[in-house]
Each structure stands twice: as structure tokens, then as C-alpha cells.
Amino acid sequence: MARLAPATRVADIPPLFDKTRTRSRDLVAPLSPEDTMLQSMEDASPAKWHLAHTTWFFEEFILKPHAPDYRSPDERFAFLFNSYYVQAGPRHARDKRGLVSRPGLQAVVEYRAHVDDAMARLLEGGDPEVAELTELGCHHEMQHQELLVTDLLHGLSFNPLLPAYRDPQPMPVTDEVPLTFAAHDGGLQEIGHAGEGFAYDCEGPRHRTFLHPFRMADRPVTNRDWIAFMEDGGYGHQPLWLMDGWATCQREGWDAPLYWWQQDDQWWTYTLRGPQPVNLDAPVVHVSYYEADAFARWAGARLPTEAEWEVFHADRPVEGNFLDDGPLRPLPGGGPWGDVWEWTQSPFTPYPGFRPPEGAIGEYNGKFMVNQFVLRGGSCATPRAQMRPTYRTFFYPHHRWQMLGLRIAKDA
Incomplete structure (x- = not known):
């Protein structure tokens, strides 16, 4: 704190x-x-x-x-x-x-x-x-x-009537945005919160870390990208998956993101605005770490580390689709912030020198630093006031019900 x-x-x-x-x-x-x-x-x-x-x-x-x-x-x-x-x-x-x-x-x-x-x-x-x-x-x-x-x-979503929490709205129509990558030289970098302003205890202390040169995608992975993964048999190709991920995928019967179904040869999804056709150029959402990791392998890439994500976004203004804006679903044209939380390959562990506060308030983050992965960037359900480059949220690798998506990276 x-x-x-x-x-x-x-x-x-x-x-x-x-x-x-x-x-x-x-x-x-x-x-x-x-x-x-x-x-x-x-x-x-x-x-x-x-x-x-x-x-x-x-x-x-x-x-x-x-x-x-x-x-x-x-x-x-x-x-x-x-x-x-x-x-x-x-x-x-x-x-x-x-x-x-x-x-x-x-x-x-x-x-x-x-x-x-x-x-x-x-x-x-x-x-x-x-x-x-x-x-x-x-x-x-x-x-x-x-x-x-x-x-x-x-x-x-369990109600057969598929009720809408908010009135349906048409999704903006945009052109497909090619997937491109921007390079970063890496080197000795500083990450973590420092200075004034609010941050959770787990965002600090600020510390140095070494990064090898890398490339980061300029946009999140879209539904169009994900459908290509599905059509290429991504959910059925075991070599793409981590062992625990493959076991979970088979046990749960995953063959698409959460809330998706096919109707008349078109993919549909359930949203807070009711059932809607999947917008091909909106960021994919409701995918687990296991699915995100498998997609990245299929794409010849990987998930970024949280340090790579933070240094890459540190100078980018916090602009995007957040809870305050009202759509309550990812929109096409996703940029560096908002729309979907982006999985990283980094486990949620303490930074060097981390010490939780004394008393019950110290239970806020510290005791959860095991078996979970860090996500960055906020989502269409995140209040804008929460966002800063150092903000870390975390979920277990099998979780899907949050607004979870991904952005891929590559070694330079």
C-alpha cells in the first residue's frame, strides 16, 4: 500500500x-x-x-x-x-x-x-x-x-433465456488489422512501482531486471486469429499444450473460448449485452493461460514476461476500453490498454525485497503468491483509475470467466 x-x-x-x-x-x-x-x-x-x-x-x-x-x-x-x-x-x-x-x-x-x-x-x-x-x-x-x-x-450464462444485463448495442465494424511486432532492445531495466500515487504492495519494490532483446505484438490476439487456431486443430493437437493444460482441456471438453457456440455456421458468444455474433476483429476473451500458451506456440511465438510487458508499455498513455466507457465487452481495434487482461508467462511471486504490511491488511496479496500467473493491461470491466504500467493482477492458469486474453511476443 x-x-x-x-x-x-x-x-x-x-x-x-x-x-x-x-x-x-x-x-x-x-x-x-x-x-x-x-x-x-x-x-x-x-x-x-x-x-x-x-x-x-x-x-x-x-x-x-x-x-x-x-x-x-x-x-x-x-x-x-x-x-x-x-x-x-x-x-x-x-x-x-x-x-x-x-x-x-x-x-x-x-x-x-x-x-x-x-x-x-x-x-x-x-x-x-x-x-x-x-x-x-x-x-x-x-x-x-x-x-x-x-x-x-x-x-x-446458465439461464437458457440468455438475458442481457445491458441493452444490446451494435458492434463497431472495422477493417482487419495485420499482426505486426515492435522491437525492444532489452538490457538492464527497472520495473515496479516507485514514487507517489497509489499502488498495491505487490507492485513494489522497484527493482532492476535484465531483458534479452524481444519483439511485442502491436495488438492483442483477435477472434479472427483464434478461429484460425481452432480451424487448424489447435484444441486437438497435444504437442502445443502444457501437460496440465492438455489434461484440463480434455477433462473440461474445451474446444472454443468460454461462452462460444456455433449457430448456422457462425460463431456466437454470450456477453453482458446478451448473445452476439463473434466480432472477428475484437480481441479474443475468456481464454485460460493454458489456451493462451498453446495459441502462442501455434503462432510460432510465446507469451511475454511481465517485465517485458511493463517496459514495453511504460511510456504508452493509458487509453483504451475500460469499465468507465460502458461497452462491457472487448471492441475491435484494441490497443495497448483495456479490452482484455493479457496473460504473461510470469508466475505471481514477490519482487526482491517485498514485505507485506503487518496485520490482516497484509493478507491482501502476499499469501496468494503461488500457483498463479500475472496478467497486465486491464480490461473492459476494469475501472480506468486502477490502471498504471506496474499494475499486476493474477489468476490460476485454468481460469476463464474473467476478461482474459493475450498479446504474443517473440525473441528478437
């Missing part, structure tokens, strides 16, 4: 808090109470739970330690809405969150209002430590906003 910039930045935190909390409310506005109860698998959580958990975070880590007069509307919420913070106490089983019909949605909305009022009063004091923790809480909630919509997509 980064320290705040000079004291004048403390004044920026109340507007950030209000904007973040309002966006969560707006995201659930189109949903019925029944929608907010959906939990389609252990990895996903109900929208109602996301609303409550992000509220508990402010209550547990800010209000209880820093507002002596604060009282929770229900002390049992700490058990229901803790996620994985062992030091914060016992918690409800992760895979049974969808069974918590009570408190109902209205009670959760009232819980949020109760905490918001208390936070507003606390922030009036201008305490830098409170402001710092509130900034972390806002970025934590932004992460859950992304999870809220992607978990919802997964849950709604």
Missing part, C-alpha cells in the same frame, strides 16, 4: 470515495434482487455479497480502529462478509455465499448507507492515515466492481 502524496492529496479522497461507492450502486441498478443472489461456482460471488463485502472492508479496517463511537448495524455481518482475512476472524464458507438470502438486498443497501455516513464524518477530520486506508478501500472496491460484472456474466 503506497503512502499518500503531500498532504494536499488528502482532500482528494472524499470525492474518490463518493465516486467509487456510487459506481457500485449504479452497477447493480439494472438487477433484480434475485439476480444479486446468483453464485454459479466457488470462484464467483453474488453481486449482493460484493456490495456487502466492500462495505465490511471500510467498517473493519477503517471505522472500527479509527472511529471509537462507530457501531455496526449487525455484528454478524463481520462473519458473513469477511472474504479471506484470517486475522480478522472467522468467515462464512466461500462456496455458500449464494445461500445467504438474508440479510436481503435492501438490508445490504441500508448497511452501505450506514457505513457511508460514518465514513463521510470520519473523512472530514483530514487524518492522513485514514485517507490512505480509504484510498486502498476504494481500489479494493474497484476490483470488486470488475468481479461483480464478470461473476454476474457467468451466473447469467
Whole structure:
């Protein structure tokens, strides 16, 4: 967790808090109470739970330690809405969150209002430590906003009616963009967060790393590229796959990205805007690390390392298709940011000199640094305010339900 910039930045935190909390409310506005109860698998959580958990975070880590007069509307919420913070106490089983019909949605909305009022009063004091923790809480909630919509997509996908979360919109029509590569000389480079401004603890310390010369694709892999991989038998050609990936592919019966099906000789996909024909020139999405790695081998390339990705994008402005922009699906013409998270070949491990913060807040990232891979660049479900070249997200190699895609690289 980064320290705040000079004291004048403390004044920026109340507007950030209000904007973040309002966006969560707006995201659930189109949903019925029944929608907010959906939990389609252990990895996903109900929208109602996301609303409550992000509220508990402010209550547990800010209000209880820093507002002596604060009282929770229900002390049992700490058990229901803790996620994985062992030091914060016992918690409800992760895979049974969808069974918590009570408190109902209205009670959760009232819980949020109760905490918001208390936070507003606390922030009036201008305490830098409170402001710092509130900034972390806002970025934590932004992460859950992304999870809220992607978990919802997964849950709604099991409904035979294939309902639309947002009204369908026509996809922009663009020309095919050839896949080209830009060279980088490599050498001794610095990566990781340094200086002022928010960053998660896992983004630092800034450190040096050596890179061999490499080439990076100028755009993400598209649906058109992926269909060529499929038509060439990519899902059935074992030599392209890692052993664990091949076993997973066979066990799960993968033969296309998640949410794809064929109808009248055309590929279709399910999106937050309902069923849509696959747009050939939009970035492919909902593919696992295993699939991304197999595609890269098929293409005579590889996945980039996270260090290569960061130095290649460090000077590129953060412009792209994010949650704020509203499409909620990858768009054709994808650039260096947004649309889809891009798998790297780098495991999620600590940087040299990393030390998690003390206490339960230190459980935020450090204990997950095993068996997962880093992705970079943000997606159409990521709030723009989260994005910076050093931002690392991470998922297990079999995961597909997030907005996961890829960009390939080659040795120079």
C-alpha cells in the first residue's frame, strides 16, 4: 500500500470515495434482487455479497480502529462478509455465499448507507492515515466492481433465456488489422512501482531486471486469429499444450473460448449485452493461460514476461476500453490498454525485497503468491483509475470467466 502524496492529496479522497461507492450502486441498478443472489461456482460471488463485502472492508479496517463511537448495524455481518482475512476472524464458507438470502438486498443497501455516513464524518477530520486506508478501500472496491460484472456474466450464462444485463448495442465494424511486432532492445531495466500515487504492495519494490532483446505484438490476439487456431486443430493437437493444460482441456471438453457456440455456421458468444455474433476483429476473451500458451506456440511465438510487458508499455498513455466507457465487452481495434487482461508467462511471486504490511491488511496479496500467473493491461470491466504500467493482477492458469486474453511476443 503506497503512502499518500503531500498532504494536499488528502482532500482528494472524499470525492474518490463518493465516486467509487456510487459506481457500485449504479452497477447493480439494472438487477433484480434475485439476480444479486446468483453464485454459479466457488470462484464467483453474488453481486449482493460484493456490495456487502466492500462495505465490511471500510467498517473493519477503517471505522472500527479509527472511529471509537462507530457501531455496526449487525455484528454478524463481520462473519458473513469477511472474504479471506484470517486475522480478522472467522468467515462464512466461500462456496455458500449464494445461500445467504438474508440479510436481503435492501438490508445490504441500508448497511452501505450506514457505513457511508460514518465514513463521510470520519473523512472530514483530514487524518492522513485514514485517507490512505480509504484510498486502498476504494481500489479494493474497484476490483470488486470488475468481479461483480464478470461473476454476474457467468451466473447469467446458465439461464437458457440468455438475458442481457445491458441493452444490446451494435458492434463497431472495422477493417482487419495485420499482426505486426515492435522491437525492444532489452538490457538492464527497472520495473515496479516507485514514487507517489497509489499502488498495491505487490507492485513494489522497484527493482532492476535484465531483458534479452524481444519483439511485442502491436495488438492483442483477435477472434479472427483464434478461429484460425481452432480451424487448424489447435484444441486437438497435444504437442502445443502444457501437460496440465492438455489434461484440463480434455477433462473440461474445451474446444472454443468460454461462452462460444456455433449457430448456422457462425460463431456466437454470450456477453453482458446478451448473445452476439463473434466480432472477428475484437480481441479474443475468456481464454485460460493454458489456451493462451498453446495459441502462442501455434503462432510460432510465446507469451511475454511481465517485465517485458511493463517496459514495453511504460511510456504508452493509458487509453483504451475500460469499465468507465460502458461497452462491457472487448471492441475491435484494441490497443495497448483495456479490452482484455493479457496473460504473461510470469508466475505471481514477490519482487526482491517485498514485505507485506503487518496485520490482516497484509493478507491482501502476499499469501496468494503461488500457483498463479500475472496478467497486465486491464480490461473492459476494469475501472480506468486502477490502471498504471506496474499494475499486476493474477489468476490460476485454468481460469476463464474473467476478461482474459493475450498479446504474443517473440525473441528478437
